[in-house]
Amino acid sequence: MRTTTTEVRVRYSETDQMGLVYNSHLLVYFEIGRVEYMRELGTPYADLEARGFLLPVVEAHCRYTGQARYDDLLEIVTWVDRLRPTRIDFRHQVRRKADSAPVAEGHIVLACVDRTMHPRRLPAEIREGVEVVKGE
Amino acid sequence: MRTTTTEVRVRYSETDQMGLVYNSHLLVYFEIGRVEYMRELGTPYADLEARGFLLPVVEAHCRYTGQARYDDLLEIVTWVDRLRPTRIDFRHQVRRKADSAPVAEGHIVLACVDRTMHPRRLPAEIREGVEVVKGE
Amino acid sequence: MRTTTTEVRVRYSETDQMGLVYNSHLLVYFEIGRVEYMRELGTPYADLEARGFLLPVVEAHCRYTGQARYDDLLEIVTWVDRLRPTRIDFRHQVRRKADSAPVAEGHIVLACVDRTMHPRRLPAEIREGVEVVKGE
Amino acid sequence: MRTTTTEVRVRYSETDQMGLVYNSHLLVYFEIGRVEYMRELGTPYADLEARGFLLPVVEAHCRYTGQARYDDLLEIVTWVDRLRPTRIDFRHQVRRKADSAPVAEGHIVLACVDRTMHPRRLPAEIREGVEVVKGE
Numbered sequence: 385m386r387t388t389t390t391e392v393r394v395r396y397s398e399t400d401q402m403g404l405v406y407n408s409h410l411l412v413y414f415e416i417g418r419v420e421y422m423r424e425l426g427t428p429y430a431d432l433e434a435r436g437f438l439l440p441v442v443e444a445h446c447r448y449t450g451q452a453r454y455d456d457l458l459e460i461v462t463w464v465d466r467l468r469p470t471r472i473d474f475r476h477q478v479r480r481k482a483d484s485a486p487v488a489e490g491h492i493v494l495a496c497v498d499r500t501m502h503p504r505r506l507p508a509e510i511r512e513g514v515e516v517v518k519g520e
Numbered sequence: 521m522r523t524t525t526t527e528v529r530v531r532y533s534e535t536d537q538m539g540l541v542y543n544s545h546l547l548v549y550f551e552i553g554r555v556e557y558m559r560e561l562g563t564p565y566a567d568l569e570a571r572g573f574l575l576p577v578v579e580a581h582c583r584y585t586g587q588a589r590y591d592d593l594l595e596i597v598t599w600v601d602r603l604r605p606t607r608i609d610f611r612h613q614v615r616r617k618a619d620s621a622p623v624a625e626g627h628i629v630l631a632c633v634d635r636t637m638h639p640r641r642l643p644a645e646i647r648e649g650v651e652v653v654k655g656e
Numbered sequence: 657m658r659t660t661t662t663e664v665r666v667r668y669s670e671t672d673q674m675g676l677v678y679n680s681h682l683l684v685y686f687e688i689g690r691v692e693y694m695r696e697l698g699t700p701y702a703d704l705e706a707r708g709f710l711l712p713v714v715e716a717h718c719r720y721t722g723q724a725r726y727d728d729l730l731e732i733v734t735w736v737d738r739l740r741p742t743r744i745d746f747r748h749q750v751r752r753k754a755d756s757a758p759v760a761e762g763h764i765v766l767a768c769v770d771r772t773m774h775p776r777r778l779p780a781e782i783r784e785g786v787e788v789v790k791g792e
Numbered sequence: 793m794r795t796t797t798t799e800v801r802v803r804y805s806e807t808d809q810m811g812l813v814y815n816s817h818l819l820v821y822f823e824i825g826r827v828e829y830m831r832e833l834g835t836p837y838a839d840l841e842a843r844g845f846l847l848p849v850v851e852a853h854c855r856y857t858g859q860a861r862y863d864d865l866l867e868i869v870t871w872v873d874r875l876r877p878t879r880i881d882f883r884h885q886v887r888r889k890a891d892s893a894p895v896a897e898g899h900i901v902l903a904c905v906d907r908t909m910h911p912r913r914l915p916a917e918i919r920e921g922v923e924v925v926k927g928e
Binding site for chain 3: 395396397412415416419428429430433454455
């Protein structure tokens with residue numbers, strides 16, 4: 385699988401007194417993109433966790449390339465740009481659906497660990513099902 | 521023990537575009553009050569949970585009696601007004617420290633359950649250490 | 657208009673270490689229900705605010721009648737059960753979509769104010785378009 | 793001024809079902825560090841905003857170097873490592889106070905803008921009061 389596009393609508397609770405989405409919520413939007421990517425791949429994250437594969441975030445990078453406001457309908461485009469035995473690098477682009485105005489770009493690295501937080505190889509379905517998209 | 525008073529400073533992330541603290545964060549402030557109440561009682565919540573006593577919220581009531589804004593230093597006054605074998609009712613008053621202006625009043629009911637979410641008697645330290653404060 | 661039903665999927669960020677949705681997020685789910693209720697009524701909340709009608713929450717009551725977990729798809733049923741010149745009382749029921757298991761019930765009172773936080777009559781579209789649903 | 797160290801205690805609401813602090817909350821902790829840095833510098837962020845200087849985040853980078861759990865008392869060390877006319881780069885290190893175990897490292901770039909979101913020179917007190925700390 386190459387990319388998924390997911391919609392999310394900005395909640396009032398996610399705005400701040402500057403009238404914009406508060407910066408940390410973009411990391412939550414990225415997660416929503418990853419969760420739907422995994423679901424489309426056939427490996428819902430809830431199932432992975434039930435089987436003992438945890439995927440904590442070990443690195444997060446976000447560039448805020450535009451502004452998102454209350455009630456904006458956003459699109460989160462998600463893909464994988466690197467796959468290692470125990471790590472997976474996701475890329476995210478968030479844009480406003482109405483006019484495709486850019487909102488943010490993200491790069492999130494997940495580690496695969498077991499319940500004791502020790503490294504564990506990513507499950508075969510991910511290693512085989514993900515199509516790594518290079519460049520940007 | 522009768523009451524505890526805890527301070528919390530409003531974070532930027534807790535404001536909304538109305539320029540006030542978003543309503544759901546009061547429930548988080550109440551929890552901070554309860555956590556410090558339990559710590560002063562000598563039964564930190566983290567210890568209780570480690571011993572298999574979980575205290576999920578089963579009812580929450582909040583009246584927003586004033587306005588809290590970014591960077592306000594707030595005081596959370598916390599006490600218990602009812603104690604049953606497997607339930608504990610907390611009361612909270614939140615006010616701005618600088619001028620004692622009211623912000624909110626809360627009533628939170630916790631159930632005591634075990635790890636399988638079945639009712640469990642509250643631990644003896646709570647049943648014996650808490651001084652129920654009636655009225656208001 | 658009588659009721660609206662809105663879907664929301666539980667985010668990982670909304671869980672806590674008890675493995676359940678943290679209690680304050682129910683207030684956010686209720687807001688999502690109100691926002692979609694207003695949109696269906698033809699008066700999106702974003703438009704109201706642009707016209708100078710603010711609707712802060714002045715009272716919130718939530719009974720947690722069941723458990724919501726990560727990735728659960730929830731339904732939020734929303735209606736109005738009381739309408740006063742400057743106040744509107746919303747009721748919400750949250751249930752898991754898959755099996756209609758109850759999750760929470762809410763009663764939220766909003767005040768209508770102007771930008772200086774003084775009471776203001778609710779706009780005519782709301783006073784005329786809302787169908788008050790009594791009982792439950 | 794060179795660095796500030798601020799304490800924050802992990803809230804239950806900030807944990808997730810993995811039993812760790814959910815990743816986006818680190819950005820909130822970083823903000824707490826910046827706010828106290830600015831206060832010590834003599835330019836509280838609330839005052840800056842009242843004077844028409846807004847400082848939205850334009851880039852955020854976080855490496856999760858360890859684990860933070862419920863009720864942990866954390867220390868946030870904050871400094872500035874680059875200062876441009878309309879930008880300021882903050883660095884943050886978060887560690888557990890009890891044993892100095894690392895939790896996270898952050899690099900946050902803020903833009904200085906006016907209320908219409910156009911670039912504006914940082915106020916003189918910041919340009920003159922901040923001592924840029926190079927390296928790490």
